[in-house]
Amino acid sequence: xxxxxxxxxxxxxxxxxxxxxxxxxxxxxxxxxxxxxxxxxxxxxxxxxxxxxxxxxxxxxxxxxxxxxxxxxxxxxxxxxxxxxxxxxxxxxxxxxxxxxxxxxxxxxxxxxxxxxxxxxxxxxxxxxxxxxxxxxxxxxxxxxxxxxxxxxxxxxxxxxxxxxxxxxxxxxxxxxxxxxxxxxxxxxxxxxxxxxxxxxxxxxxx
Amino acid sequence: xxxxxxxxxxxxxxxxxxxxxxxxxxxxxxxxxxxxxxxxxxxxxxxxxxxxxxxxxxxxxxxxxxxxxxxxxxxxxxxxxxxxxxxxxxxxxxxxxxxxxxxxxxxxxxxxxxxxxxxxxxxxxxxxxxxxxxxxxxxxxxxxxxxxxxxxxxxxxxxxxxxxxxxxxxxxxxxxxxxxxxxxxxxxxxx
Numbered sequence: 001x002x003x004x005x006x007x008x009x010x011x012x013x014x015x016x017x018x019x020x021x022x023x024x025x026x027x028x029x030x031x032x033x034x035x036x037x038x039x040x041x042x043x044x045x046x047x048x049x050x051x052x053x054x055x056x057x058x059x060x061x062x063x064x065x066x067x068x069x070x071x072x073x074x075x076x077x078x079x080x081x082x083x084x085x086x087x088x089x090x091x092x093x094x095x096x097x098x099x100x101x102x103x104x105x106x107x108x109x110x111x112x113x114x115x116x117x118x119x120x121x122x123x124x125x126x127x128x129x130x131x132x133x134x135x136x137x138x139x140x141x142x143x144x145x146x147x148x149x150x151x152x153x154x155x156x157x158x159x160x161x162x163x164x165x166x167x168x169x170x171x172x173x174x175x176x177x178x179x180x181x182x183x184x185x186x187x188x189x190x191x192x193x194x195x196x197x198x199x200x201x202x203x204x205x206x207x
Numbered sequence: 208x209x210x211x212x213x214x215x216x217x218x219x220x221x222x223x224x225x226x227x228x229x230x231x232x233x234x235x236x237x238x239x240x241x242x243x244x245x246x247x248x249x250x251x252x253x254x255x256x257x258x259x260x261x262x263x264x265x266x267x268x269x270x271x272x273x274x275x276x277x278x279x280x281x282x283x284x285x286x287x288x289x290x291x292x293x294x295x296x297x298x299x300x301x302x303x304x305x306x307x308x309x310x311x312x313x314x315x316x317x318x319x320x321x322x323x324x325x326x327x328x329x330x331x332x333x334x335x336x337x338x339x340x341x342x343x344x345x346x347x348x349x350x351x352x353x354x355x356x357x358x359x360x361x362x363x364x365x366x367x368x369x370x371x372x373x374x375x376x377x378x379x380x381x382x383x384x385x386x387x388x389x390x391x392x393x394x395x396x397x398x
Contacts, residue, residue: 009383011213013357013364025216029227039234040390040397046238047339048358053241055251055328056335058397060241061233064262068233069226071267 008034012041214278221269229269233262236279240286247290257293261286334396342389353378354385
């Protein structure tokens with residue numbers, strides 16, 4: 001039982017403020033017998049914590065060190081560990097948000113280029129007015145024609161039924177109705193809505 | 208200098224080219240790494256081979272260890288990755304040996320050839336455990352309590368001093384004396 005052995009015991013534990021610890025470490029590195037003692041002290045702890053393997057290999061450290069003395073430390077194996085272990089997961093985790101941003105940027109670019117190359121829609125106000133005016137003329141023409149055969153107008157039969165009186169002759173109302181019609185055609189859930197370039201707007205009383 | 212500081216100092220010396228310092232680290236952590244690898248690989252012989260690989264990888268890479276984590280955390284990570292890679296590569300390739308059908312009955316595979324996977328080693332391990340626990344049982348109560356609180360409960364010297372109501376110097380001395388008594392019983396088995 002020596003003072004050095006006691007210092008070795010202390011150095012293995014998580015307590016030592018001994019300023020001579022470095023000297024013990026130097027001694028440990030030079031003294032093989034002290035190394036064996038350290039190994040036995042370590043083994044006592046391993047046995048008590050049930051950490052000793054089922055079949056102990058007493059030559060394991062010698063086998064490892066004989067291999068170690070043949071290799072030189074380098075950085076290549078670190079790269080291997082990183083690509084196969086935690087490092088791979090970390091690098092993917094770091095790349096993932098950038099991948100999302102790249103996809104979003106691509107979609108935005110395509111959308112902008114499509115919008116720029118698409119034909120400009122005609123002005124709804126001017127053309128719409130023309131369409132409504134043309135339809136109004138047709139309606140007036142039909143209304144002025146006499147009813148043929150036995151047909152009678154619904155309104156004359158029902159007498160006091162519900163009637164919608166639309167003041168179509170007011171330009172402001174005509175313009176508003178036509179704008180509704182155009183907007184509905186463009187944005188409704190139909191092929192016209194999906195393809196704004198192919199635009200159908202207006203109404204036909206004969207259909 | 209606590210355990211972690213001891214590890215840090217040893218790592219520093221390995222990085223400076225002192226191979227003997229790595230030997231201390233191997234002796235300190237070999238059983239823990241074998242146990243860790245044993246959770247991935249059931250075959251004991253393969254387990255020791257992987258442990259050996261893990262330590263060699265750690266040695267080769269130690270120049271890059273900056274001490275951001277504890278050395279043993281870093282070492283365990285390397286060991287776990289080595290074991291996982293081994294399992295993955297074993298799943299990909301077929302056994303690399305051919306045997307005659309007549310010899311198949313007596314063939315034990317590669318692991319059967321490794322000398323540490325022997326009944327003698329199993330017996331030695333059992334003997335070591337029995338000796339240590341018998342020596343602990345024979346210790347005076349104050350030494351037994353001190354070494355048990357330190358090794359099994361993982362208490363620091365300050366905590367043990369509080370539990371045992373004695374100065375830290377006494378704790379330090381009791382732990383050392385307990386180790387020394389057990390070591391005297393253990394030493395003949397390992398020589």
